[in-house]
Amino acid sequence: MKPTIRDVAHKAGVSVGTVSRYLNGLxxxxxxxxxxxKAIKELNFKENIIAKGLKNNRSMTIGVVIGSLxxxxxxxxxxxxxxxxxxxxxxxxxxxYEDDVDRLKYxxxxxxxxxxxxxxxxxxxxxxxxxxNVNDYLHNNIPVxxxxxxFPSLETDKIMVDNMNASFQAVERLIEMGHRKIGIINGSKxxxxxxxxxxxxxxxxxxxxxxxxxxxxxxxxxxxEGGYSATKEMLLSGNLxxxxxxxxxxxxxxxxxxxxxxxxxxxxxLSIIGFDRFPLSEVIKPAL
Amino acid sequence: MKPTIRDVAHKAGVSVGTVSRYLNGLxxxxxxxxxxxKAIKELNFKENIIAKGLKNNRSMTIGVVIGSLxxxxxxxxxxxxxxxxxxxxxxxxxxxYEDDVDRLKYxxxxxxxxxxxxxxxxxxxxxxxxxxNVNDYLHNNIPVxxxxxxFPSLETDKIMVDNMNASFQAVERLIEMGHRKIGIINGSKxxxxxxxxxxxxxxxxxxxxxxxxxxxxxxxxxxxEGGYSATKEMLLSGNLxxxxxxxxxxxxxxxxxxxxxxxxxxxxxLSIIGFDRFPLSEVIKPAL
DNA sequence: AAATAAAGTTGAACCGGTTCAATTATAGTG
DNA sequence: CACTATAATTGAACCGGTTCAACTTTATTT
Numbered sequence: 001m002k003p004t005i006r007d008v009a010h011k012a013g014v015s016v017g018t019v020s021r022y023l024n025g026l027x028x029x030x031x032x033x034x035x036x037x038k039a040i041k042e043l044n045f046k047e048n049i050i051a052k053g054l055k056n057n058r059s060m061t062i063g064v065v066i067g068s069l070x071x072x073x074x075x076x077x078x079x080x081x082x083x084x085x086x087x088x089x090x091x092x093x094x095x096x097y098e099d100d101v102d103r104l105k106y107x108x109x110x111x112x113x114x115x116x117x118x119x120x121x122x123x124x125x126x127x128x129x130x131x132x133n134v135n136d137y138l139h140n141n142i143p144v145x146x147x148x149x150x151f152p153s154l155e156t157d158k159i160m161v162d163n164m165n166a167s168f169q170a171v172e173r174l175i176e177m178g179h180r181k182i183g184i185i186n187g188s189k190x191x192x193x194x195x196x197x198x199x200x201x202x203x204x205x206x207x208x209x210x211x212x213x214x215x216x217x218x219x220x221x222x223x224x225e226g227g228y229s230a231t232k233e234m235l236l237s238g239n240l241x242x243x244x245x246x247x248x249x250x251x252x253x254x255x256x257x258x259x260x261x262x263x264x265x266x267x268x269x270l271s272i273i274g275f276d277r278f279p280l281s282e283v284i285k286p287a288l
Numbered sequence: 289m290k291p292t293i294r295d296v297a298h299k300a301g302v303s304v305g306t307v308s309r310y311l312n313g314l315x316x317x318x319x320x321x322x323x324x325x326k327a328i329k330e331l332n333f334k335e336n337i338i339a340k341g342l343k344n345n346r347s348m349t350i351g352v353v354i355g356s357l358x359x360x361x362x363x364x365x366x367x368x369x370x371x372x373x374x375x376x377x378x379x380x381x382x383x384x385y386e387d388d389v390d391r392l393k394y395x396x397x398x399x400x401x402x403x404x405x406x407x408x409x410x411x412x413x414x415x416x417x418x419x420x421n422v423n424d425y426l427h428n429n430i431p432v433x434x435x436x437x438x439f440p441s442l443e444t445d446k447i448m449v450d451n452m453n454a455s456f457q458a459v460e461r462l463i464e465m466g467h468r469k470i471g472i473i474n475g476s477k478x479x480x481x482x483x484x485x486x487x488x489x490x491x492x493x494x495x496x497x498x499x500x501x502x503x504x505x506x507x508x509x510x511x512x513e514g515g516y517s518a519t520k521e522m523l524l525s526g527n528l529x530x531x532x533x534x535x536x537x538x539x540x541x542x543x544x545x546x547x548x549x550x551x552x553x554x555x556x557x558l559s560i561i562g563f564d565r566f567p568l569s570e571v572i573k574p575a576l
Numbered sequence: 577a578a579a580t581a582a583a584g585t586t587g588a589a590c591c592g593g594t595t596c597a598a599t600t601a602t603a604g605t606g
Numbered sequence: 607c608a609c610t611a612t613a614a615t616t617g618a619a620c621c622g623g624t625t626c627a628a629c630t631t632t633a634t635t636t
């Protein structure tokens with residue numbers, strides 16, 4: 001059987017309370033500290049995190065809810081997150097809701113039942129449908145952090161990407177390079193980030209007195225395939241852009257494939273700029 | 289305060305033991321069952337998974353250790369895995385070891401300390417360095433499943449991809465189509481899957497009496513960039529292949545970029561076949 | 577050296593479930 | 607109907623930690 005705190009106490013000749021104090025970093029008398037440390041080492045004692053959690057009602061876990069595990073934007077953030085929480089001895093329970101509201105709700109409940117000590121929520125396209133679930137966390141004083149999504153009615157911490165401004169700058173850059181016919185591949189019509197990115201595009205056009213052309217505005221649903229077909233559609237419509245702005249990584253990839261397939265040379269015939277950093281960016285010549 | 293099993297027992301007028309039996313699916317007398325169900329509903333009782341775990345020493349969690357969260361091969365398996373364990377009310381603690389042995393060891397220990405009920409281990413390139421850690425699980429009767437990696441000395445369950453054979457078939461296919469100069473973009477020299485895939489390639493060549501040409505064997509380290517530069521190198525070496533076999537998804541992508549950049553047309557001048565299913569496969573014309 | 581303050585230790589009770597020996601209710605038998 | 611056999615219930619003890627009031631030891635003051 002695994003040694004317990006009582007075994008340690010017995011071996012060291014002190015009380016359980018003393019061992020507990022040691023484990024929690026409180027001060028012991030020198031000679032007791034030495035005895036406890038010796039006993040811990042000899043028994044190879046490891047504290048039981050579950051038992052610990054029972055009394056102080058902490059699970060030392062953080063729930064992370066993510067639309068899809070194959071979304072590189074989200075997973076790269078989770079990687080950094082994991083590295084951070086690990087330092088405090090927390091672990092991450094990762095839930096993929098497969099871009100489905102009901103599964104999202106289910107997962108939020110699931111994590112509640114596991115008494116996670118905190119929640120990190122990645123963007124979904126139905127912010128209003130899960131307000132109750134999120135409030136359930138807040139009312140129980142469980143901290144919630146929302147990543148890059150628009151929940152105006154919820155009092156949670158948020159980490160926002162300045163989508164509108166980033167978008168504006170990207171498009172402005174193209175305009176400064178002389179482009180006047182700039183196509184955009186938007187994400188999905190429901191998502192708040194997509195709306196923001198679209199707004200930045202429109203604002204940039206407006207600032208420079210360029211009128212919006214509907215042929216040059218497509219929706220690619222944030223996916224490889226969507227970006228591919230939106231780009232094909234745009235480039236085959238007859239009304240050719242001189243630059244394309246793809247509003248995420250996957251659609252940029254899809255756009256690249258479409259462009260190369262149509263034998264359009266970048267950047268001579270067409271410029272392209274994409275949101276998100278792009279593993280292949282460094283490799284492609286001319287670089288994006 | 290959250291209601292406990294004792295509150296339920298009190299409200300229903302039965303003992304805690306009876307409520308516990310109900311929660312564990314044992315039979316109650318009809319009238320007791322009704323009272324308990326009513327009390328649970330009225331109090332909105334949820335069982336405390338942590339307390340449950342303390343007595344029977346189960347954490348209802350499964351540790352999953354993965355080289356990189358941005359590896360689509362691994363994450364797509366994790367997605368399916370999560371969906372499966374969720375049905376049994378298990379959750380997944382995901383650990384990304386960032387392709388680093390020490391972090392891998394640390395993570396294995398970390399998950400042990402959290403008393404996970406099982407471990408799923410994704411391939412690493414240092415199988416021998418973690419044997420002790422894995423044995424620590426096995427000696428404590430914690431089931432371990434190893435995914436597509438070669439641990440001949442460990443008595444764990446394994447899920448293997450038949451890398452050698454799949455590789456053989458891919459290459460054989462190319463040969464049957466008339467190719468004689470077939471390039472391969474291998475993964476990394478240390479990984480067992482890569483060795484297997486390489487072996488399949490060589491076996492196919494041997495079967496058809498084609499001799500190996502070193503110009504046509506490159507290593508791409510399983511990455512986009514690696515695939516890209518390996519392909520560039522091969523295609524610029526002067527000794528041109530008529531077909532290329534890229535041994536994973538990322539390198540296939542990198543190879544495609546390289547090929548299109550060199551203005552080589554697929555499949556007229558060059559055929560390409562890739563290991564792993566490929567989100568863009570459907571979209572690219574001619575299809576891979 | 578005695579009185580007081582501060583620091584450290586003790587161990588029983590607790591967290592919210594499960595378990596099981598003892599007990600009680602129901603069903604089956606002749 | 608009495609007598610078993612079986613099924614269901616009870617509640618105290620337990621899982622492995624934390625906590626805190628009561629106590630002991632050490633340090634400081636006078």
